[in-house]
Every structure is written in C-alpha cells, then in structure tokens.
Amino acid sequence: MTADAMTTFEAVRERILTPAGLDLPDLSRALGASATAGSRLADLFFESKRSRTFRLEDGRVVGGSFQIDQGVGARLARGAQVAFAHSAALNPPALATLAEAVRALDGGEGGQVSVSPAAPTGGHQLYPAIDLDAAGDAAAWIAILDTVDRRARAADPRIVRVNAFLRIVDQAILVADLDGRVAADMRPTAQLFVDVVAESGGRRARGQAGLGGRHGAADLSEDRLAAMIAKAVGMAIVNLDARPAPTGTMPIVLGPGYPGVLFHEAVGHGLEGDHHRKKLSAFDGKLGQRIAAPGVTVVDDGAVPGSIGSLGVDDEGAPGQRTTLIEDGVLTGLLQDRLNAGLMNMRPTGNGRRQSYAHLPMPRMTNTFLVGGRDDPVDIVASVKDGLYATGFGGGQVDIVTGRFNFSTTQAWMIENGRLTAPVDGATLIGVGHEALKHISMVGDDPRLDEGVASCSKQGQHLDVAVGQPTIRIDQMMVGGAAS
Amino acid sequence: MRLLAAHSAEMEEVAACAVAIARALGADHAVASARASAGVRVTAREGATDTALRDARQGLTLTVYRGARAGTASTAALDAAAVRRAAEEAFALAGRVSEDPEGLPPDLDQMAVDTPSPPLDAPADLDISALRAMALRGDALIRAARPGPGIGVETVAAGASSSEVATAMATSTGFRRGQLATVHNIWAVALARDASGAANDSAESVDRRFNALDSIETLAARAAEGAAGRLGARAVVTHTGPVIFEARVATALVGALVAALSGASQNRGATFLPGVLGQAAAADHLDLTEDPSEPYGLASGAFDSEGVAGRRRAILNAGVVEGYFLRTRSARQLGMVSTGNADGPWNLRLSSRAPGGSLDALRRLMGRGLVVTRLMGGAADPITGNWTYAVAGSWIENGETVHAVTDVTVGGNLKDMLRAIVAVGDDTHRAGAIRTGSILIDGLRIGGLG
Numbered sequence: 004m005t006a007d008a009m010t011t012f013e014a015v016r017e018r019i020l021t022p023a024g025l026d027l028p029d030l031s032r033a034l035g036a037s038a039t040a041g042s043r044l045a046d047l048f049f050e051s052k053r054s055r056t057f058r059l060e061d062g063r064v065v066g067g068s069f070q071i072d073q074g075v076g077a078r079l080a081r082g083a084q085v086a087f088a089h090s091a092a093l094n095p096p097a098l099a100t101l102a103e104a105v106r107a108l109d110g111g112e113g114g115q116v117s118v119s120p121a122a123p124t125g126g127h128q129l130y131p132a133i134d135l136d137a138a139g140d141a142a143a144w145i146a147i148l149d150t151v152d153r154r155a156r157a158a159d160p161r162i163v164r165v166n167a168f169l170r171i172v173d174q175a176i177l178v179a180d181l182d183g184r185v186a187a188d189m190r191p192t193a194q195l196f197v198d199v200v201a202e203s204g205g206r207r208a209r210g211q212a213g214l215g216g217r218h219g220a221a222d223l224s225e226d227r228l229a230a231m232i233a234k235a236v237g238m239a240i241v242n243l244d245a246r247p248a249p250t251g252t253m254p255i256v257l258g259p260g261y262p263g264v265l266f267h268e269a270v271g272h273g274l275e276g277d278h279h280r281k282k283l284s285a286f287d288g289k290l291g292q293r294i295a296a297p298g299v300t301v302v303d304d305g306a307v308p309g310s311i312g313s314l315g316v317d318d319e320g321a322p323g324q325r326t327t328l329i330e331d332g333v334l335t336g337l338l339q340d341r342l343n344a345g346l347m348n349m350r351p352t353g354n355g356r357r358q359s360y361a362h363l364p365m366p367r368m369t370n371t372f373l374v375g376g377r378d379d380p381v382d383i384v385a386s387v388k389d390g391l392y393a394t395g396f397g398g399g400q401v402d403i404v405t406g407r408f409n410f411s412t413t414q415a416w417m418i419e420n421g422r423l424t425a426p427v428d429g430a431t432l433i434g435v436g437h438e439a440l441k442h443i444s445m446v447g448d449d450p451r452l453d454e455g456v457a458s459c460s461k462q463g464q465h466l467d468v469a470v471g472q473p474t475i476r477i478d479q480m481m482v483g484g485a486a487s
Numbered sequence: 488m489r490l491l492a493a494h495s496a497e498m499e500e501v502a503a504c505a506v507a508i509a510r511a512l513g514a515d516h517a518v519a520s521a522r523a524s525a526g527v528r529v530t531a532r533e534g535a536t537d538t539a540l541r542d543a544r545q546g547l548t549l550t551v552y553r554g555a556r557a558g559t560a561s562t563a564a565l566d567a568a569a570v571r572r573a574a575e576e577a578f579a580l581a582g583r584v585s586e587d588p589e590g591l592p593p594d595l596d597q598m599a600v601d602t603p604s605p606p607l608d609a610p611a612d613l614d615i616s617a618l619r620a621m622a623l624r625g626d627a628l629i630r631a632a633r634p635g636p637g638i639g640v641e642t643v644a645a646g647a648s649s650s651e652v653a654t655a656m657a658t659s660t661g662f663r664r665g666q667l668a669t670v671h672n673i674w675a676v677a678l679a680r681d682a683s684g685a686a687n688d689s690a691e692s693v694d695r696r697f698n699a700l701d702s703i704e705t706l707a708a709r710a711a712e713g714a715a716g717r718l719g720a721r722a723v724v725t726h727t728g729p730v731i732f733e734a735r736v737a738t739a740l741v742g743a744l745v746a747a748l749s750g751a752s753q754n755r756g757a758t759f760l761p762g763v764l765g766q767a768a769a770a771d772h773l774d775l776t777e778d779p780s781e782p783y784g785l786a787s788g789a790f791d792s793e794g795v796a797g798r799r800r801a802i803l804n805a806g807v808v809e810g811y812f813l814r815t816r817s818a819r820q821l822g823m824v825s826t827g828n829a830d831g832p833w834n835l836r837l838s839s840r841a842p843g844g845s846l847d848a849l850r851r852l853m854g855r856g857l858v859v860t861r862l863m864g865g866a867a868d869p870i871t872g873n874w875t876y877a878v879a880g881s882w883i884e885n886g887e888t889v890h891a892v893t894d895v896t897v898g899g900n901l902k903d904m905l906r907a908i909v910a911v912g913d914d915t916h917r918a919g920a921i922r923t924g925s926i927l928i929d930g931l932r933i934g935g936l937g
Binding site for chain 2: 057063064065066067068069070071072073074082083084085086087088089090091092093104105107108109110141142145163164166200202207208209247248250251252281283285361363397398399400402404405407409410411412413428429430431433435481482483484485486
C-alpha cells in the first residue's frame, strides 16, 4: 500500500496535465503571473475525479452512473483576504485567464514573481493508488449489491424492503504553490450503504448501516458485508419494539465507533484554526487548560492506513498527520490549514481540505477519535442505575460560538439497574462541549473507528471523515425524547 | 454585462449532441441535460474583504436506454471527447443493470413541449466592486449596531453574491428546451457579546431579482438584534405545552410533510403518512398550494428534469391530502401520472383559513410557552414520524418575551403535530420552494431542566 511521491506525481501529471497540454513550467508561470507584491500565499489545485455508483431497489440493480469531474482552482491570499477563481477548462489559455481573474479579484498591485518548483512530495503508505478505469468490472460490483439484498432478506422474515447503494471514487490531485511546493496524491474511496425496513404487527421500523474506506471494491470483504447486514437488520428488528424516548438529564453510555461523532462535534469543530483566528470558538483562549476529565485524550489522525478520512497529503500538499487535540483532559492542539496557520504564526497540521477544485480549502477534520482507556464495556453499562445506552447515531451539529452540540440516536436502549431493557426511538442529546467532557467518568478498552460511513459538512462543503471512540460513560447529559 | 458567456441555446446544442452520439452507439432512447453557470461572491468582515470568489461551472448528464435498462453518465468537461466518453460509459452501464420498465422516460405527449416559461432571468449588471461595496457596507452596519446596553457586536461575515445559470434538456423523442435564470443573495451574520457570553445570528435574502432583495440595512439590523436577543439564554423546565415555530424554522415542518408525500417515500413505505391521498393529514383549517408558474419564483419552472410540467394545484385542501409529489417512475409504481416533481416541489404556500395575524398576535394567543427561532439538529424518523430536535428561542409569559432559551429539546410525532397546528401567522418567510408564516402547535414535549 505504498505510494511513492515521484510515481504518484508522474501518474497524476499523465492524467491531468499532459492531456491539457500543461506541465510544471506553465503552473509556475501562472502562479508568478497571479501573485502581487503583498501575496502571502498562492496556489493552484488541479483535480480529476471519476466515480461510479450503483443503486439497488426492490431486488434489482436499476441505477448505474459514471461521473467525471475535473478542473483547477486558483487561490491568492493577501493578509487574511482571499481571492479565488476556478475553471473546468484545462488548457494553457484557460490557465492564463484564471491567473488574470484571480489577480483582478485580489485587486493588489505589484510585479510578477518567479517560482521555482521543488521536487514533488506526496509519498505515503496509507492507501493504494487505484485507477477506476481499470478497477474491475461493473458485474462484480452489481454482484455485491445482489448479495446484500439476498442476505438481508434471508436474515429475518420481517425484513420487507432492502435498498443499497455502492459508490466508488478515484480522485487525483496536484497542488503547486508560490513557495515552489508541488505535491500529488491519488485517493481511492469505496462506500456501501444498506437501508432496510422491517414490518411486524402493523409496525414498521428502519435500519441502516454501511461501510467504507480508502480502498477499492475488492476490500468490501465477506466479513465486512456480513457485519453490515447484521447491523442494519438488527437495528430495524430492535426498533420494531422501540417506544418513545424519555426526556430529562441522566447518565448515558455510548457504544464504541460511530458514537464518537460526539468528539467530532463537541471538540473537533471548535478547534479548527479558522474559528480561532477569528476568535469565534468557545474554546478560544483555552489552550493549555483542563477542559475534560483526566483519561480523556482526543486526536485527529490523518494517517490511519485505509481509513476514509486519511490523506497522504492534504489539499495544500501538507502530509496527513496525527494531532493531539486533548491530552489527558488538557486542550493541546488546533487543526490548521496554511492560511490560518500562517496568520496565527503556527504550523499547518495537514488539515487543509476542500470538497473540490471549485471550493476553497479550510481547516477540516480527518479521522477524529477518543483514545481507548481501561474500563471493561460490560462494567460501564453495569455501573448505571437509570440511564440510556446508545450505539447508533444519525449525525450531529455544533454551534462553535457557544460550544453547544447535539446529536440524535438511531439505536438506543434504557438502562435499568445496570441492565439493558426497552429499546427507544430517536432521542436528541444536547450539551456544551467544554462542560460535557468534564462528566466523562469511564473510558472503555474497546476503541474503534466507525465503519467508514461518516461525513462532515462545513460552510456547505461536504467531506468524508471518520469518527471513533471506545465505550464511554457520561455522568449527566440532557436527553430529549417525545415521550410525555 | 452578463456574467455567463454561454446561452441556453449553446446548452441545448450540447445536450442534443450527446443524445445524437448515444443514438449512434445504438441506444433506443436518450435524455440529456446540460448546464452552465457563472457567479461572483464577496464576503467582508472587520472593515476588509474576506473572500472574493468567481465561480464558473458546467456539466452534462446523459441517460441512455437500451430496452428497459438505463445507464447514466455525467461530465464536467463539455468538449467532444468528453461527451463521447460519457455517452459510451452510459451505454455500457445500460448493458449491465437490470430492466426497469417503470423507469423509462415519459412519452413526448406528456412532456412540456410548449408550456409557457415563467420569467426567471434578471441579470443584476453588478461587477465585483459593487458586490464588494455592499458586503463592506453590511459589515460596517453590523459593527455599528447598538442592540442594547453593554452589548458589543462583531461581524462574522457580511456578503453579497450574484449568479446566472443556463440549463437545457434534449431527448431522442425530439424534446428540446432551455432556460436562463438568475439568483442574487445578500446576507449578514453577527456575533453579540456581553458579560454573559456570546451568541450569533444570521439574516439572509435570496431572490431572482436583485432589486427585490431586502436591504442590507434591514439584514444587518436583523442579524445584530437577533444575536443580541440570544444572549443570556437558559433552559426551561421539562414540560408538555404549546410551541411557536417562527416562520424561518417553520419551513422545516412543511419540508417534513413534503418528504412524507413524495412518491419515492410512498413507494418505499418510508413515510409516516402511507396511502394518505384523500384523507385528512393536517388540521382542517390548513391549505397548502403549489405553483410552478410564479414569475421569478425560486422554485418556478416550465418543466422538471424529466421534461414534465407541473401545474397550480392544492396539496392540502382544508387539511385533506389532494396530491403527492411524483416523478415518472414513482407515479407508474403508484398507478398515477407524474406531477412534474422530479426535482422536488415547485413553489409552495402554507396558509390557514383562520389567519393567525402577526408573530406578536401568535405570542398573545399562546400566552405562555416556547418560541423556537432555531432548529439546531435532531432526529426525524420518516417511517414513524417521531421527531425530536435541539432548539433555541425565547420563553413567553402573558404574550411577552421573558428570556432567551437554549439547551432544550422539542419532541413530538409529526402525524400528531400536523393535526395540532392551532394557527399560522402572516409573517410569511420564504426558504427555497416553501413559504409559511410562524406556526403555533399545542401539546409538544419540551425537554430541559429537572
């Protein structure tokens, strides 16, 4: 699973630049032509993305699609002011026009700059470069969906509907900047989702699961498929008996994996460098302070092999890396891109990400998780007299100004006298980041990332990320249900 | 001068060319849509430009049919080689998937070959410096706002944008139509601080005509006052009682009803209102009407992405469901015909036969209870209708605002909530396709202290 920097660069050059009649000297010329005297940062981001999707409905794969998107984004920053333009046309005149457009948007004065490109970077051992055009046959992918359909229906007679969706993406990027940095990466993504409906005695309930990662379709192994189907079917069957969730403040236990979305919302967003530079975050000024209970360590790690949030290099050419956000309860780090790191006199942390060439990069999370502790998950559940145990969530939100976050369950049970009892439907959990973290009293020894199904939206830009945690106990959290 | 160089006629040409290539490959039928857009966008804060963006996009989507099998491909490049590649990929895919007779496109006689096109195109003739001036003015107005003693106001962002889009559709049955449209937008996001902490709020105006936008003065004042009004927010005790959803969040409730009435939800059984056509689903004083032909409407159009026209119609008539939102495939599965809603609803308006008056009047009607001004996030189960959300807003006693509220949830079941709507205000807000006033609902579960 290694990607050598030079090999990757050559492959991306062949895929994006060569067919457009472009090479590195053209990029240097465009960067030099766009820059003005006060330019702090200028870069060109080339992208070529191919994706295939297949959709299964009512036992048949009836939807198949192929998408190809490519273009270049040009950014120019003077102080904190950013000018940005992009083009789907890739050729020398279009690149020259783009450089003029971004210079005009910037409105700065001053002469041209000379840029000398350095040796390309971007080597890593996180995921393989996969060429979607050569990555196997549609028949193999359709067969995966057929298997999902058959097994989900066979798993329980109460399953009445199965929909499934498969998405395979190969993204090639190349970034060149004013300092002469050149970096390239080829990023594969494969993702599979299943959505089932169970029906019994006039009640219907939904179950959902998925899996994904930075790999090809071949890594959607039998074991992973079986686990995904069991999870979706299990959720639907359990929820057939769910009753409305209670309302009130209570101790909660969150299962391992996806429930770590708590740390994505309650911690991660509030530590993105742009919010700190603008002094908008509730965590502003708290670096070095205790904001969580001892034993709570949260990291963002862009270098987890095969994980969907991983980056060999980010969209500004900085290597994917591990940043400790909270160490044993103390706030220690921020997530940075080049612009905000530069303005704050800090170092980029490999978190400069963008949805596409047509979007500006921002500090974004990669794989963000709570590190494992020492408690046995069984003991954690047994420690609660009256509370809630949740293993499935449907996403969350945070208001970074106040630190208030919320996230909603898709699979949860009541805990009574240390034992799981009735399942409950969707409850919304709310809290304030720096307060809720102080109530974490037990951290399990079963940490894991989610199955590769998480995504994150910020200022309208969507990205794949991973979240994770071990089983944890939070002594008090506000749970809002519909039961009166 | 227009921002967009391409015209819809050029997009028609691209779409028609893709259809011709697909036919030459041996496709029985092909449908293509092409699109080009251009825009400028400026944001400002702290007295300076924050971002200045020039946006230019294009794309082609082609669906190719071989018998009753369909394959789709799209490309952002529109040169001949890229269009050919897309056609070949779509053709190959159509050879691999299963037959889906219900997914075949509508016949030409069901398509909007010559229906009138509502006007949607109003170029603003604004260059980047005009937008920059407006963003900077918004920023200055926010920072100058004095919403109350001891309250400082900062700008998170003030911005203005203008965009133009040309779309076109062509099919192998001979359908060929294009459309030009514009969208302009200005917005203000303010942060207020006092001894109790910080809070933010935003105000935005979107329209197809620049001169129909709210003024930047109005938006800046609304954002600054809104942010100040959220300061010192606290929870209320857990109880069951009435809630007013202020107009700009009430659109989400109408959105949940629309989702439940979509053909796809009805077919999949993923709705809390299965088979509800002809039955009461909401309070009997409520009407919901749909109109695709409103001049400059944000959800107006002569035809949907399948080439089918919508029509002015009632969705709810005195609370009774009179129509679903159908595309061709879901219509066939239900034994009905498309309502021209392949891209979602056209302009919708919720109204009450017993008008609730202003938001102040609704507050007085409620007397004591919660006004929700922000839905932060939550869960809505499309099958059961169970609905819980984290919200923020204000607490009302004797019809008057007493304090700002946060850290509470509101829960209920959408089926019951639609029937429990007491009143709809005349403070109409538009969000995309949906227009509604503030909505008063009784009997919701409010989760907070204790």
